[in-house]
Amino acid sequence: MITSTYRLQISPAFTMDAAASLVDYLARLGVGAVYTSPLLTAAPGSTHGYDVVDPTRASPELGGEEARQRLVSAARAAGLSLVVDIVPNHMSVEVPSANPWWWDVLAHGQESPYATYFDVDWSRGPVLLPVLGSDSLDELEVRDDRLVYCEHEFPLAPGTAGGTPREVHERQHYRLVHWRRGNAELTYRRFFDITTLAGVRVEDPAVFEATHREVLRWVAAGEVAGLRVDHPDGLADPGTYLRRLRAAAPDAWLVVEKILAVDESLPASWPVDGTTGYDALREVCGLFVDPAGEPPADRSLHDVETECRRLVTRTSLLAEMRRIAALANVDPEAIAEIMVAFPVYRSYLPEGLDDWAAAVAGAKHATPHLAADIDVVDNAVRKDPRGELATRVQQTSGMVVAKGVEDTAFYRWTRFAALNEVGGAPDRFGVTPEEFHRRATARAAGWPHTMTTLSTHDTKRSEDVRARLAVLSELPGEWAETVARWSGSHAIDEPSLNDLAWQSLVGAWPVTADRMRDYLDKAAKEAKIRTSWVDHDEEFEASVAAWPERVIADLGAEVEAFVARIAAPGWSNALGQKIVQLAGPGVPDVYQGTDLFDLSLVDPDNRRPVDYAERQRLLSRLEDGWLPDVDDTGAAKLHVVRQVLRLRRDRPDLFTGYRPLAAQGPAAGHAFAFSRAPELVVVATRLPVTLARTGWGDTVLPLPAGAGNWFDLLTGKPVDTGPEPRCAHLGDLLSQYPVALLLRGNR
Known part of the structure; x- marks a missing residue:
């Protein structure tokens, strides 16, 4: 059983041999499985591996088959499993x-x-x-x-x-x-x-066999224990594909990179262990956002998303609209409007018929003059839900939603960037403890082996940037005034990018001008307001490129001072997010480098080299009994990661079920707690800025009944709970760290 994963981005600059050299560190950290980006032969010079050119052999640029075997051997010797990313939807044809x-x-x-x-x-x-x-x-x-x-x-x-x-x-x-x-x-x-x-047409059994033969050989040999399936929504029939994959790898841990709408579930017919965790990411991060700090919005997110979806159907994805329209002999705009109205990324007909019906109804309401053409498409799809028309509509809807929402709208609707994340819902300002508990309980019961994550190579910003930005939700007035003052002299001449720039600067600080320049260039082009990847406004791009250096030179001291005020609450949020994710239901993933505080922005920024020598140095100190302060070294986060992952590996019996726990007292709303097994309790601090104004006072956390004493695995100290009913005084419990990992019984 895989208890946790650690994601490594393998590249020519960080090969499989480099990964093998880290196995000892990961084992000491408590990691259950090394989890790699694709290892098959990719396009020359590929830095990520998703552009496979030859699925029949391990990539020579990553070290080839011999290096793969060395990685397998190293993992086995350390008692770790290996999980590999696979890309069934497409291949690179650039060269x-x-x-x-x-x-x-x-x-x-x-x-x-x-x-x-x-x-x-x-x-x-x-x-x-x-x-x-x-x-x-x-x-x-x-x-x-x-x-x-x-x-x-x-x-x-x-x-x-x-x-x-x-x-x-x-x-x-x-x-x-x-x-x-x-x-x-x-x-x-x-x-x-x-x-x-x-x-690639993996729906053809012969193509499936040819493209998966090598990876399935690794699985059959016991060298790979799990597979992460990239972009299943692009496949003709994801359900059939996954059933075929499961039959070929019956004992493998299978997770799919599937982005779910807030209240959407995976199709029941998919024989997988769960998703790659974007749903959990939204819930965990939202828990640390103050709903009282919701800023106003000039426009609704729905309107912006609709506008952006229409834009991509008429520009970058026009070829797909025309190809589908030709199959139905209708106006391409009718196809586009169905795509625009989809309530989810795609339906999986005949499953998901309600989502299909909603898309059709929405399209007809928005464009009544196209109702006849939309009815033609609807009738044909319902008549043959596995036919070419239905298949291409479904394959394409996810493209429209992803490009329209994540890669366009999320760069235009920027009132609070911490929520503008893959699988996110930026118009839902935070996640209440009650909602989180409800969803975590359901995950523990229905998807106990799904992956959970906080950062990936696809996230728009790292978990620790989001944790710091969450602090701004507790300071909405002060933040608005600060941005207004800074923008008075250093505004970017596009309001949504200006808002995003200030949030990103503060979230990633200290950040170099080069990193900010590259980030803002990408953000401006993704937004497609003043410039784009295809149609450039050179003058605007030049002004954006000059902004970071000018701001850092003129306002760097002010930014530094502001960040210094919110840094500690940001660290509290970061540790809270991490312990909730790592100890909560599912199989937690740690993205490379986030074992310390990591302030990365969107790719390729989040694929920068990781200083593992520093992590190993700090880990050695932790192993000697050091209890680090919560500071910018990030050692406190490494301590939390190590303690939870080692416990998951050594005592998997503790990580079963899920029971919400409620604090009592004047600051009860600032404590978030749950138990897994009755002997394990997790505690995190919410909304630390507001809490600092009052303190914990006499707030207590009632602990699960039962014999035995409690101690905190993070401090090593016993917990003074008093007589039955036993309660932990949160002011004492959280005096050293803003989080706690309580275990009852022998250490």
Whole structure:
């Protein structure tokens, strides 16, 4: 049984051998499984591994099969399992020669044995490759039996050489076109709007076998105990895929990267252990936000999301709208409006019929002039819920929601960025203890082995940035005045980006101008208000790029002073989040580097090198009995992580069930507590700024009944509970740390 995971981003700069060298540290930390990003051969120079080009072998750039075996051996020797990320939805085609299957398809067209591996619309003629910088073919060359355009090389079909490069080009099974034509005219399914990632047809058993053979060999050999399935919503039939995967790996721990709406559950027919934890992330982080501090909003999030979804259907995902519309012989706008109205990322027909009906109704209400076309689509989908039309609608709805909401609206609706997270609900300002307890109880009962997380390679900001920003919810007036004052002299000329910039600066401080510049450049382009990835406003981008250095030079002392005031409450929130996640229901994941306080922003910032030498030095001190202060070294967080993970590993029997506990007294609302087994209690502090004004006073926490004395695993001290009914005085219990891990019985 996997008790916890530690996520490592494997790359050419941090190979499998580097991961193997950390196994001893992770074992000492109490980690149950090393959890890696994809290990299969990816595009040349890939820094993340999600752009696989050859699923039949471990990546040579990451160390190859020999390094993989060394990692497996190291993990086994330390008693750790191995969990691997897999990418069934797509493969990289950015460098055609690096992908042998795609290269063969380009060379032989529909005669290629791999022609059915990729989701290509062959009815529309040669494969469209949007790589040209203009509409001209004048720069084409034929060189070494290849068609060459700048740094791009493509194969020649047998017998097609001879003549001018333009004539050779016309004989191929592909057509090179201007890069701008991709979003509107692409003839193959892709990952979101990324034309260099081509969709793979794993619904075909032969394709499933070919793409999964190597990873399943690792599983069968007992070398891999768990699989994290990337982006199941992009698959033609996720349920069938997961049932096939489960049959091939019956004993593996399976979790899916599925983003759930707030009140959505995984389909009951999916034979998986749960999600990768975005649902838990929303709940844990929201628990430390003060609902009384909700700032006003000029517009509703729903209106902004609708606007952004429409934008992506008309621009970056227009090709998908047209392909689906052609199947139903309707106006592409009708397809787009159904996508815009989806209440969830996708339905899984015939499951999820209510979500489909809601999308249809919403589309007809928003665009009554398209009602007839929408009815055509609705009738066809209901008549054949497993047909091509229904399948493509479902595959595409998640693309529209993700690109419209996470990658656009969340960069436009920026009143409180701590909530603008993958799987988040920014218009729900925080999570009450009652809601958290209800959802945690359900997780313990229904999904006890689901993954929980606070940071991933996909999150918009790290858990500790969100923890610090949560403090601002307790200081809404002061924060608003501060931003107004700073913006008076140093505003970014776009209001939503300006708000996001100040929050990000304070959340990640101390941060270099270079990191802030790169973050704001990405944020501005994702928002697509004044500039974008496709259509640039160079003058605006230059002003945004200059902002961090100017602000740090002119206002750095003021920012430093403000952050110094909220740092300690932020650390309290960070420790509270971490202990609730680690000790709560599910299998907790620790993202690389977050074993100390980590103030990272969106990728690639969250994939920066981690100083493991410092972590090992601090861990050695903890092993010698050191009780660190709560300060910016982050050693207190490492202490919490170590104590909980070791307990999970050594006493898994304690982490069963879930029972809310309620404090009593004047500061009861600032204590959040629960028990797992009756012998284990977890306590965290909420809303520390407000608490500091009054203190705990005589607030107490009644503990579960039973014989035996209690002690705190974090301080090593016994808990003075008095006679029955036993109660812990929170002022004493939380005097050293803002969190506690109480165990009853022998240490």
